Amino acid sequence: MGMAMKITLVLILLLTSTAVAAVQNTGDSADTLDEGNFQTGVFAPLRMGLGANTELATHPLVDFVLPHLYLKHRWIRQSHFSLATLHYLSYPSQALRLVARPDIGGLLPANTDIPHMLTSYNSLVLSWQLPKGLRLSPRIGLQNTVGGTDSSVPTIDLPFIYYRTSSHHHGHSIRGGVELDQQITSRWQFVFDIGYFYLPGTDGHFAWEHKSYLQLHLGPSTSLLFGYLAVAGRYPFGQESRLLPLADFIWSW
Amino acid sequence: MNAAPSSSPRKSPLLAVICSSLWICACDLFHTGFDNIEDARLYTANQASSQDPPTGAITVMNWNIKFAGARVDFFFDCHGQEVLMDSATVYQNLQGLSDAINAVNPDILLAQEVDIKSKRSAYIDQVQWILDHTELNYAAYASQWKADYIPSGGIGRVDSGNVIFSRWPITRATRIALPQIDAQDGFTRYFYLKRNILHTRIQPSGRASVNVLNTHTSAYSVDDTAYRQIQIFQQQLQTLQDRGEIFIAGGDLNTIPPGSTQVSGFSDNVCEDDFLADDFSSKTSWTQGLYDQFIPAVSLTDYISDNTPYFTHSISGSVFWNRKLDYLFSNSPWQTGTTITYQNLSQGGIDSMSLSDHAPISSQWAWP
Numbered sequence: 003m004g005m006a007m008k009i010t011l012v013l014i015l016l017l018t019s020t021a022v023a024a025v026q027n028t029g030d031s032a033d034t035l036d037e038g039n040f041q042t043g044v045f046a047p048l049r050m051g052l053g054a055n056t057e058l059a060t061h062p063l064v065d066f067v068l069p070h071l072y073l074k075h076r077w078i079r080q081s082h083f084s085l086a087t088l089h090y091l092s093y094p095s096q097a098l099r100l101v102a103r104p105d106i107g108g109l110l111p112a113n114t115d116i117p118h119m120l121t122s123y124n125s126l127v128l129s130w131q132l133p134k135g136l137r138l139s140p141r142i143g144l145q146n147t148v149g150g151t152d153s154s155v156p157t158i159d160l161p162f163i164y165y166r167t168s169s170h171h172h173g174h175s176i177r178g179g180v181e182l183d184q185q186i187t188s189r190w191q192f193v194f195d196i197g198y199f200y201l202p203g204t205d206g207h208f209a210w211e212h213k214s215y216l217q218l219h220l221g222p223s224t225s226l227l228f229g230y231l232a233v234a235g236r237y238p239f240g241q242e243s244r245l246l247p248l249a250d251f252i253w254s255w
Numbered sequence: 256m257n258a259a260p261s262s263s264p265r266k267s268p269l270l271a272v273i274c275s276s277l278w279i280c281a282c283d284l285f286h287t288g289f290d291n292i293e294d295a296r297l298y299t300a301n302q303a304s305s306q307d308p309p310t311g312a313i314t315v316m317n318w319n320i321k322f323a324g325a326r327v328d329f330f331f332d333c334h335g336q337e338v339l340m341d342s343a344t345v346y347q348n349l350q351g352l353s354d355a356i357n358a359v360n361p362d363i364l365l366a367q368e369v370d371i372k373s374k375r376s377a378y379i380d381q382v383q384w385i386l387d388h389t390e391l392n393y394a395a396y397a398s399q400w401k402a403d404y405i406p407s408g409g410i411g412r413v414d415s416g417n418v419i420f421s422r423w424p425i426t427r428a429t430r431i432a433l434p435q436i437d438a439q440d441g442f443t444r445y446f447y448l449k450r451n452i453l454h455t456r457i458q459p460s461g462r463a464s465v466n467v468l469n470t471h472t473s474a475y476s477v478d479d480t481a482y483r484q485i486q487i488f489q490q491q492l493q494t495l496q497d498r499g500e501i502f503i504a505g506g507d508l509n510t511i512p513p514g515s516t517q518v519s520g521f522s523d524n525v526c527e528d529d530f531l532a533d534d535f536s537s538k539t540s541w542t543q544g545l546y547d548q549f550i551p552a553v554s555l556t557d558y559i560s561d562n563t564p565y566f567t568h569s570i571s572g573s574v575f576w577n578r579k580l581d582y583l584f585s586n587s588p589w590q591t592g593t594t595i596t597y598q599n600l601s602q603g604g605i606d607s608m609s610l611s612d613h614a615p616i617s618s619q620w621a622w623p
Contacts, residue, residue: 104330104408106442111338111409112330156339159374159411160404239378239412242403 032084032129090123119149172203209235295428300386308459316361319613326572333526342377364420374411395428397453423459466502514559523571552583552618593619
């Protein structure tokens with residue numbers, strides 16, 4: 003395999019892992035963007051502060067193949083404690099039809115009959131402000147899919163995708179986790195996150211996902227994010243763990 | 256014997272820095288590569304059957320089992336669009352295969368296209384399953400198609416290859432890489448099959464060891480890769496012969512013998528590619544060296560007098576066997592009149608047409 007080929011594969015994986023990690027990264031805390039503010043990244047979603055306690059997010063380019071929307075609303079805001087709920091809705095069928103192809107890019111067989119499906123995810127997120135700039139944010143949520151459970155669509159047995167699409171086949175999955183972040187200096191922020199997926203009805207039943215990254219604020223409206231994403235889980239073929247890079251460039255305005 | 260060209264990724268300092276900085280531990284990201292020479296994977300049956308050393312002739316069998324795909328019309332043969340099988344289908348097909356193997360009751364079985372962890376066959380380890388449902392006790396496996404994920408056509412994870420099953424212990428098992436198809440682009444070659452020779456040594460208690468070799472050469476090379484693979488296989492056998500070592504060798508060579516009556520235009524070839532895998536017009540001499548130097552289970556004289564009873568392959572389940580791609584050779588004589596090509600119930604006693612796109616062959620052979 004030539005040098006160019008290897009670098010291409012590395013870059014594809016980098017983009018994939020960062021994109022997947024960013025897909026549902028609306029900031030895993032109970033805090034929301036201030037009203038009228040926006041934030042986006044190369045891979046992170048476009049977040050819009052709609053009100054004092056409400057935030058909308060979506061990936062505009064991804065919407066063309068995977069229509070989706072996030073809504074986060076903060077219900078309680080105190081000096082050291084916040085509570086929010088996150089609500090997500092998507093129509094995954096279009097994206098699945100796109101990857102049901104006979105050649106390169108085919109994650110599903112071309113003759114797969116993909117039904118109309120709607121996926122929702124609703125979670126509760128808490129955030130505690132701790133000493134020394136630490137913030138602890140546990141979360142728990144339920145993902146549901148309607149329309150897919152009676153279908154014969156095969157699973158896509160890839161890290162990050164398999165357990166996120168588990169509800170397509172079994173109706174629901176449970177996700178929980180905790181994020182710890184800290185503003186180390188005025189320019190550096192550290193994030194450490196652990197997530198757990200419980201997948202009833204699957205061959206696997208569980209997956210762990212862990213990400214950790216540093217965010218460097220380059221200026222008042224830009225920052226660079228780099229770190230890693232690790233996943234360990236049980237798939238139909240057995241247990242597997244993966245470690246992949248994480249990188250993004252964030253704009254705020 | 257000259258080693259085959261490297262099939263494992265080469266590393267450079269620049270790439271090592273990139274990989275390290277990206278926290279990637281290996282640059283064979285989907286684990287598709289192999290070393291030129293490496294140990295094959297060994298298996299043992301969960302419950303042992305008789306391992307009494309041979310007292311007379313043993314039965315040697317060769318069979319490409321099409322990963323227990325029976326006569327499912329997979330996309331690659333262009334008769335259908337199937338890609339994946341569910342576990343119930345695979346187990347049903349494996350049962351049919353093991354029933355046929357038990358009817359022959361071989362002491363050594365050379366098998367090709369055996370899956371051990373492939374999504375297309377429900378991730379069932381077919382090597383272990385066959386060991387646990389036949390009288391065979393040991394196996395050596397050499398993968399020839401392995402990837403954590405094939406991002407094409409929904410194939411997904413795959414691990415498939417050549418196996419040598421034995422009643423007696425396998426004391427050595429080596430995977431020898433064969434050249435890959437030069438005409439393919441780098442991306443395709445990275446995810447494509449990587450052919451090999453599986454070389455084992457089998458030694459019953461108190462008896463001399465015998466070399467047993469199995470290969471499955473390329474079906475789709477548009478250049479001379481398949482020819483070179485057969486040449487390397489022949490060289491490997493010649494080296495053993497020059498050393499005075501006894502061997503049994505066989506496999507699916509994906510080409511027809513010299514003296515074949517029909518060399519192209521097979522009625523079950525419906526793919527519309529520019530390259531026709533089943534046009535053997537320029538390939539009939541490729542196995543001549545094997546016939547000249549070693550002893551085939553099916554003699555060339557018998558084959559030339561009438562090809563038909565020796566055919567071992569057809570693409571479609573609705574077309575009877577119409578070409579011979581599968582072989583057994585040795586440098587020690589086969590027992591005269593014992594070779595069987597199991598084409599159907601009346602020719603061999605096995606309904607092989609429904610079990611695979613290849614028919615098994617067997618022959619009796621006297622242990623030295």
